[in-house]
Amino acid sequence: MSYQTIEISIASRVATVTLNRPDVRNAFNETAINELALAFDELGRNDDVRAIVLAANGPAFCAGGDLNWMKKMAGYSDAENLDDASKLADMLRTIYLCPKPVVAKIQGDCYAGGMGLVAACDVAVCVDEANFCLSEVKLGLIPATISPYVIKAMGENAARRYFLTAERFSAKEAHRIGFVHELVAADALDATVAAIVKALVTNSPNAVREAKVLVRDIAGRPVDDALLADSAQRIAAIRASSEGREGVASFLEKRKPSWLN
Incomplete structure (x- = not known):
């Protein structure tokens, strides 16, 4: 399929989805939202893909909503606003629930809705000179649609500050509060992401998929009889699964598991 706002490539079982609107700092509009949702849905169902990298072209990762899109929204009815917001919510959920692990490769500044994209990913690697901002309240808005993912990623305490102040903060601060997993110099970004992706694709595809679900399902639950029974x-x-049996057998027999062949 031909895309207008993103680029997709697949190599060595890794798909790379690249935001490709550098002239507007990769801000998203209706087309970008629809294309991201479609891409992650299709890649999630592609058996040849074991990991996905979300990257961006140009100096910025994502500046949030496109200004022309926001101007258009100003004239929307309540029903149109709700429909528009629902599409953004569905896109973020598609990334978050994608059965394949998703790595955000953050090469530049990340603002507003762009932070929602990062927070919906499983791993976030960021260059050390990038800046972040949840700028919505400056515009009389709130980061509602992205909030389920951003609050999970940075924690409630940090969200109370940055949702309310709309302060710009550094990559170092994003790392300190847990929003990104790793900080690297710009010239080390490619290699660092490649190493993480290599780890992902060499593991059991089924186990990686189930481990992603495990974190999502177990986090925040009380340690009670129901949780113990579930685990x-x-x-x-x-x-008892085929990959579980194969993984244990290959370990005991000191050979590579079948998913590496």
Whole structure:
């Protein structure tokens, strides 16, 4: 499929989805939202893909909403605004629930809705000179649609500050509060992301998929009898799975598992 706002490439079982509107700092509009949702849905169902990298062209990763799109929204009815917001919410959920692990490769500044894109990913690697900002309240808005993912990523305490102040903060601060996993110099970004992706694609595809679901399902739950029963059932099921049996057998037989062949 031909895309207007993104580029997609697949090599060595890794798909790279690249935001490709550098002239507007990769700000998104209706087309970009629809294309990202479609791309991640299709890649999530592609058996030849084991990991996805979300990257961007140009100096900025993503500046949030496109100004022309925002001007257009100013004239929307309540029903049109709700429909528009729902499409953005669906796109973010598609990335968050994607069965393949997703790595955000942040090569530049990331503002507003762009932070939602990063927060919906599983791993975030960022250059050390990037800046971040949740700027919505400066415009009389709130970061509502991205909030489920951003709050999970940075924590409630940090969200209370940055949602309310709209301060710009550094990559170092983003790392300190846990929003990004790793900071690197610009010339080390490619190699660092490649190393993480290599780790992802050499693991059992089924186990990686189930581990992603595990984190999502277990986080925040009380350690009670129901949780213990759930976790026991999950490990029993994956031990009995074909990849579970193959992984243990290959380890004991000191050979590569079949998914690496």
